[in-house]
Amino acid sequence: MVGVSVNSWIIYDRQFKKIELVRGRVQARHGNGGAIEFGIRPGDVTDALLSIGMSRGGTVLVHADAIVAAQFPPMPAEQRLDLLIEAIEAAIGASGTLVIPTFSYSFTKGEPFDILCTPSAVGMVSERFRTLPGVCRSPDPIFSFACRGPLARELCAIPVKECFGPDSVFAALHRLNAHIVDLGCSMNRGGTFVHYVETAHGVDYRYKKVFSGTIILPNRERYECSVVYNVRDLTRKSEGDFGRLQKRLADDGKLRTADVGRSRIMAVSANDIFDAAWKMLDEDPVSLIAEGAEN
Numbered sequence: 480m481v482g483v484s485v486n487s488w489i490i491y492d493r494q495f496k497k498i499e500l501v502r503g504r505v506q507a508r509h510g511n512g513g514a515i516e517f518g519i520r521p522g523d524v525t526d527a528l529l530s531i532g533m534s535r536g537g538t539v540l541v542h543a544d545a546i547v548a549a550q551f552p553p554m555p556a557e558q559r560l561d562l563l564i565e566a567i568e569a570a571i572g573a574s575g576t577l578v579i580p581t582f583s584y585s586f587t588k589g590e591p592f593d594i595l596c597t598p599s600a601v602g603m604v605s606e607r608f609r610t611l612p613g614v615c616r617s618p619d620p621i622f623s624f625a626c627r628g629p630l631a632r633e634l635c636a637i638p639v640k641e642c643f644g645p646d647s648v649f650a651a652l653h654r655l656n657a658h659i660v661d662l663g664c665s666m667n668r669g670g671t672f673v674h675y676v677e678t679a680h681g682v683d684y685r686y687k688k689v690f691s692g693t694i695i696l697p698n699r700e701r702y703e704c705s706v707v708y709n710v711r712d713l714t715r716k717s718e719g720d721f722g723r724l725q726k727r728l729a730d731d732g733k734l735r736t737a738d739v740g741r742s743r744i745m746a747v748s749a750n751d752i753f754d755a756a757w758k759m760l761d762e763d764p765v766s767l768i769a770e771g772a773e774n
Contacts, residue, residue, distance in 0.1 A: 518550030519740040521566035528570035528660070531735035531746040535572035538630060538655045540749075541579050542669030543567070543604040543662040550740040560607040567662070568627075576628030578652065580671065581609045581616055583623065587708070591693040591701070592620030599625075617648050620694055621708055622671070624648050630655070639694070641678075641687075641707040649675035653749045663742035666721040672749065673721060673767060676756040678709045684717040684768055685709045716770040723766055727755050 524547065533539060548559040568577055581599035586592045594616050599605040609616055609625040615635040617624045622642045626634045633651075640646050649672055652659075661669035677685055691705040711717040725745075728734035733751040737744050756767060765771035 519547075521551065521562045521569075523739050524563065524566040524662075524744075525569040527737040527739040527744050528567065528746075531737050531744060533570040533658060533660075533746070534575075536574040537571050538576045538578065538628075538652070538657040539567070539571055539660055540624075540652055540657050540672070541567055541577065541660045541662055542664055542671075543579065543602065543660075544664040544668075544742070545603040547663040547739065547742045548604070550742070556603070557607060560604055561611075563604060564608055564611070571628070574629060576626060576630040576634070577608075578624050578626050578634065578648075578657070579605050579608045581605050581623045581625045582621065582671075584621060586620035586692050586706075587690050589692060591695055592618075592623075593695040594618055594623070595695070595697050618694055618696075618704075619648065620692065620704065620706060621690065622648075639704055639706050641709075643675040643678035643709050644707065645679070647675065653753055656748050656750045658746050659749055659752060661745045663744070666725045666745065667719060669745075670719060670721045670724070672752060673719065673724065673756050674709065676753050677760070677767065680757060680760045682760065682764060682767075684712045684715050684765065684770070686712060716768065718769045719767060720769045720772050721767060723771075724752075724756055724759060727759060728752065731755065 545560065548563040551559045551562060571577065580601050582601045583597050584600055585597065599609055608614060614625050614627045615631050617635045617637060619639050619642060624634065634648055637646065637648055637651060643649055659672055687707050688710045689705050689707055693701050694704045695701050725734065728747055728751065733747055733755065735746050759766040763771060
């Protein structure tokens with residue numbers, strides 16, 4: 480069993496007398512005084528986020544991979560995930576709003592979407608965050624978000640109409656010019672916001688499809704809902720390929736990066752990624768999909 484003292488960042492376990500998190504490195508001390516280094520401490524994540532533009536009071540959309548938390552010292556997995564989430568929130572402070580995708584696709588297969596109970600299908604950090612105190616979840620039965628902070632209730636009150644439409648959470652994040660952060664994952668995995676740009680631009684490799692079913696509210700009331708999802712044309716090579724977008728953002732100085740342990744963090748503003756993706760679609764209508772990589 481591992482015990483954690485968050486204030487002093489000292490961790491005790493059965494293998495080592497004491498694990499100390501000191502100035503950017505993590506050391507485990509045996510009873511004989513020898514030290515073994517682990518990876519990173521949560522404060523390194525906070526420092527990295529601040530170095531790439533996070534600020535107190537901001538709204539940030541984070542796509543996070545649990546591989547970042549896996550570099551913390553030995554402790555139960557849930558504690559690692561909690562420390563990672565706390566490290567992200569430390570960068571934006573109590574006046575900031577953290578938004579994490581909790582996408583689920585079971586609604587497209589005819590299953591009810593239960594706001595409280597339907598698990599996230601997009602990773603351990605996402606699934607852990609949605610269950611924490613003070614977190615609310617938006618009612619989109621396919622592309623929901625978990626939010627905590629001053630704007631959480633407002634974002635989670637956005638009615639369900641069209642997943643990537645002008646009244647979606649994606650559009651609200653655009654209006655807020657939120658930071659979009661890929662924490663330990665690539666833009667191909669963490670670039671869902673681009674589908675909002677594609678929908679607004681009217682790309683021809685996606686088409687609107689209506690999905691209908693049951694949504695179960697937190698108060699356990701149920702209601703029937705139809706939502707429009709701009710799905711991919713599977714007869715084409717329409718998988719997202721955002722490598723060229725990432726390069727464009729980096730070349731233009733819009734993409735900020737920092738390394739923490741074995742992981743890379745990337746951040747871009749919603750306005751910048753929207754404008755860059757829109758311009759690329761103007762230049763080449765298939766620039767954001769695999770089909771365009773062949774040109």
